Amino acid sequence: MTLYFFLYIFSIYSGYFYIKNNSTIFIFILISILPLIKKRFLFFFSLFIIFISGWILSLKSEPFLSEGNYRFDFVVKRSLKNDYIVSKDNVNFLLKTDLDFLEGDRIFGIFKVEKLDFENDYEKYLENYDVFYRLNILKIDSCKSIKTVDRFRSILVNRAKEKYDDQKISGFINSILLGYRKDLSPSLKKDFINSGVIHLIAISGQHVLIIYSFLFSIFYFIPIKKRAKVIISIMLLIFYSFLTYNNPPVVRAVIFITIFLLGELIGRKVDRESLIFLTFLLMLIFNDSNFKDNGFILSFIAVYGIYISSEIFQFKSGFLKVFLTSVIVLILTIPYMMFQFKYISVGSPFFTFILYLPFSLIIPMSILSFIPFFGFLTYPVNYIFKFIENVVAFSDRLSLIYHFQIDLIIFILLETTLIFIFYKKFKFSFLFSTIIFFYVIFCINRFC
Known part of the structure; x- marks a missing residue:
């Protein structure tokens, strides 16, 4: 409860500086009261917030400028x-x-x-x-x-083009490492969409975690103090975030890892549910337009699904856990996908399971291949890419993508059902409901 009060006061304090130009922050302050409301009043207070927020957002008008x-x-x-x-x-x-x-x-x-x-x-x-x-x-x-960051990013993009003659491979590597998609093959992108694993080439928290694990493995052999290793890792991850132009899922993952590492340094255990909520709060306070970013919404829904899965499934088998986690994430994202993108891919958990290991290998190997001494790694990278390409091309022939379109009311009902399914077991179903309420508010303002 102390944490709830802290977050509430923090959001009010931050909102004070943004309220004049940023009504979304004011709405978030209202929503931040939800954890303090007794269960029997929660549903009615949530409805009140939806209607009040829709009215507030309807007052916002587009800027006027003569042609x-x-x-x-x-x-x-x-x-x-x-x-x-x-x-x-x-x-x-x-x-x-x-x-x-x-x-x-x-x-x-x-x-x-x-x-x-x-x-x-x-x-x-x-x-x-x-x-x-x-x-x-x-x-x-x-x-x-x-910015030097942009120059360094351009150097890395060109380096990939030099190391890999096949533009399809270099475009793929630049996409998964830097989020640079201009050279990504349209046919390859289509296959990833149809297989339901487009999130694997859309740079995300998984990529950041793989890169952090790669850095940690390197620092393991360097004889410096643990505190120095942690600080250097955090600085490199922040720099990497800038290289990706602060892509919302990357920023989220960097904040997660940074707070977790700092907690380890001071000997303080970090509550993961609280960490998810705090990151969500900070990213909206400093850039409320994140909420209109599909990657931002889906990444938080997915990371909440990952958290739920880790609490429900206590398997020792890593691959089985990956598969079941993908199923949970698919269930949670289906309503959003049907409403926003008008399709779902039922093959997503299966192909995520198949491609999990290849992606865990190709990301660090691609980074190392840029270094002259490790140039030989371009050969295994090529073979891994061909395997990934064949898997997603095969999935395209299976026609596992289904087109659905649901209206706003059905979307709200589906998400509300999911919220109450998980609410009894997980105190921070509030976070998930907050994301949905925000999106509903946006939809009311946009379509009504």
């Missing part, structure tokens, strides 16, 4: 497949260009501003990122590229 030509300086906020989301004074724009920019670049020039019509799916998708205007470049005066 025309402007001289602006923008910061590249997000790189899409062929376009960029740029920002000026907290207003987001879609920048369509064939030029290459890095996230964080500052662009100076003259641009033509046009309002988006939201007549196609792509523009409706952009609305999730609060993008209401399109920019066409008339003249670029200058572009200030930033």
